[in-house]
Amino acid sequence: MDTRLKYKEHIARAASKGLEAAMELRRLRGLTPATARQLFTSTVAPVVDYASTVWMHACKDKASGPINRVQRVGAQAIVGIFLTVATNVAEAEAHIATAQRRFWRRAVKMWTDIHTLPETHPLRRSTAWIKKFRRYHRSPLYQVADALKNIEMKFLETINPFVLAPWETRMQSDIEAMPDSHTVPGGSLQVAVSSSARNGLVGFGVAIKKQPPRYRKLKLKTFSVTLGARSEQNPFSAELAAMAHTLNMLVGLKDYRITLLTSNKAAALTMRNPRQQSGQEFVCQTYKLITRLQRNGNRINIQWVPTSADNKLLGLAKEQARTATQKDAVPQGSAPRMKSTTLKIARSQAAASKDLPEKVGRHVKRVDAALPGKHTRQLYDRLSWKEASVLAQLRTGMARLNSYLYRINVAESDQCACGQARETVEHFLFRCRKWTTQRTALLQCSQTHRGNLSFFLGGKSPSDNEQWAPxxxxxxxxxxxxxxTGRLDAT
Structure with a gap:
């Protein structure tokens, strides 16, 4: 730890390690932007972000310069921009998260994780005094606590290090097999569970088809339960809660073959191999109930049924789930807040604005009013590295054209070789007389958008509507x- 709490050495160490990783990534020429972005996310970003929760509050103004350089080098490795491009523009073109956004995501996750620890954990008890120090001796986590003060963490679920001991038997679940309907001696029971999230509510529906032994009459039962608000629950937790709730109703059965049907693959996989994850309380309840049912001679299995399959029992369960999320529905009982849902809301509130700063990237804003946006992946990901580099030069305006080269004292004049005007991106694409022959195919793309820089560079112009697509x-x-033309090639 830094005795003066300046954290300059921490930031410099993280930046130097990140720059080394980014330089190694940049040496891998020929990668597609999609591959390079994935490598940046998996090799460069973790190196920079390591222990950022400790020093992120000190990474401001001049201290953030080395971190921003890592971001620019990474963006250059992805789409081939110049290093002189502003950091915000480079991140938007390469479609990578800003460093501050990544730092906040990690800090918010850490703060949420602390609140899911058991009450006996020493870190869990430290959250109270972290919030108290308002003026002096503020913890690095104080800013996170202050930013998330409006989000209720008190009733967050508790997540233990493990659900089952390594020697305990796991639940059987069939992910590929379809449910069979044949009966067995002693009776069979099919239980379909389904979840719904709408109108700000989350609920689940259950449909039970019971075939008693000795060929008695088939019984069908359905019911629904409103679990809680959408800000506290999610469809995944509703599926797990439905299984626990239903098995609790079936504790008195003996010698039955019970099959749980679900169309939520994540829930089925979680029951087969529970981990340290959200929804752990419902998983623990389910396993305890399964143990009780198995003592009475019951056999239990979970089967995943894809939504494309026309299963009538699952259809009935889905109808019940929608009934549970009607506008006038009231939650029944109190369920703990899910960590995954709370974390998503916390990240959305703590994240900084995605918009480009006001005085940054005048040219790229004129080319593309939708920056930053997901459409940049659509533009770059299917291009080769050379094609991506050409597009990035044209979109950012920092290209091997005289208008830019003159600004950085590389060219003697900003005039085009044709002698008609300054060699800007617009002049190069649409008006330079040297490239009339090469421009024929370009002008054939549109009769109405000729001269529209945004249209020809995959950007959104101010006149485009919300349904715009590049x-x-x-x-x-x-x-x-x-x-x-060869004009943008390196000499």
Missing amino acids: NLEAMRASIRFAIA
């Missing part, structure tokens, strides 16, 4: 034109 054909034509 024209990939026009964007590829622009890239082919730039490559054919």
